[in-house]
Amino acid sequence: MKLLDTLNWRYATKKMNGTEISKEKVENILEAIRLSASSFGLQPYKIIVVKNKEIRKELQVAAFNQTQITDASHLLVFAAYTGITEQHAEDFVQLHARVKNVSADSLSSLKNMLIDRIVPRGDEANFNWAARQAYIALGTGLIAAAAEEVDATPMEGFVPDEFDRILGLKEKGLKSVVLLALGYRDAANDYLVNVPKVRQDSKDLFIFVD
Ligand SMILES: Cc1cc2nc3c(=O)[nH]c(=O)nc-3n(C[C@H](O)[C@H](O)[C@H](O)COP(=O)(O)O)c2cc1C
Numbered sequence: 093m094k095l096l097d098t099l100n101w102r103y104a105t106k107k108m109n110g111t112e113i114s115k116e117k118v119e120n121i122l123e124a125i126r127l128s129a130s131s132f133g134l135q136p137y138k139i140i141v142v143k144n145k146e147i148r149k150e151l152q153v154a155a156f157n158q159t160q161i162t163d164a165s166h167l168l169v170f171a172a173y174t175g176i177t178e179q180h181a182e183d184f185v186q187l188h189a190r191v192k193n194v195s196a197d198s199l200s201s202l203k204n205m206l207i208d209r210i211v212p213r214g215d216e217a218n219f220n221w222a223a224r225q226a227y228i229a230l231g232t233g234l235i236a237a238a239a240e241e242v243d244a245t246p247m248e249g250f251v252p253d254e255f256d257r258i259l260g261l262k263e264k265g266l267k268s269v270v271l272l273a274l275g276y277r278d279a280a281n282d283y284l285v286n287v288p289k290v291r292q293d294s295k296d297l298f299i300f301v302d
Pocket residue numbers: 102103104105106158245246247248249250270289
């Protein structure tokens with residue numbers, strides 16, 4: 093299975109070499125992320141694609157000086173909604189109506205379901221839920237990058253409040269949850285490049301119920 097070769101090829105790159113990724117490859121990775129599954133298809137997050145080097149230098153300080161932040165070609169910041177509001181439900185229904193070419197009125201049960209079941213759970217529960225959806229998009233991006241033979245590092249080692257301040261996310265009702273640095277490995281200087289994958293054996297990881 094070719095996908096397994098791809099997954100064995102990828103690794104969380106520690107040292108990137110600053111080479112820029114082609115526009116086409118970036119677009120393919122972003123399109124895969126756009127197609128990622130999410131609960132109800134709500135996509136309760138945004139992905140900030142940071143190419144600007146000065147801003148990445150600022151972000152690096154808030155990411156324990158990890159070098160991938162500035163040596164990557166692009167830094168993706170996955171930011172989840174801090175709450176789910178009636179406006180999100182309204183926007184979601186409008187999107188469905190446009191894509192499916194139906195009236196928004198015909199989708200009132202979808203809208204009411206979000207308003208009656210999701211919004212009342214409260215901001216904390218909905219933020220945590222939105223963050224979980226963002227992680228699914230992260231996983232999709234990780235695999236898509238490998239499929240494009242682009243190296244990637246998923247990263248939680250950063251200070252979300254600082255990222256939110258630098259990128260103005262709070263004002264947008266967002267909070268950063270995880271990063272994906274995209275670029276190319278500096279094979280000569282990355283101590284992880286030839287390290288074997290450490291994973292649990294299948295017999296320990298999977299519990300089969302036959
Ligand atoms: C959610 C998440 C957060 C991570 N945070 C960091 C990080 O901040 N810095 C880093 O160098 N690697 C980070 N990693 C990489 C992991 O250490 C790495 O994926 C794991 O050791 C498995 O190795 P592999 O991805 O190379 O197969 C993170 C991985 C994930 C999935």
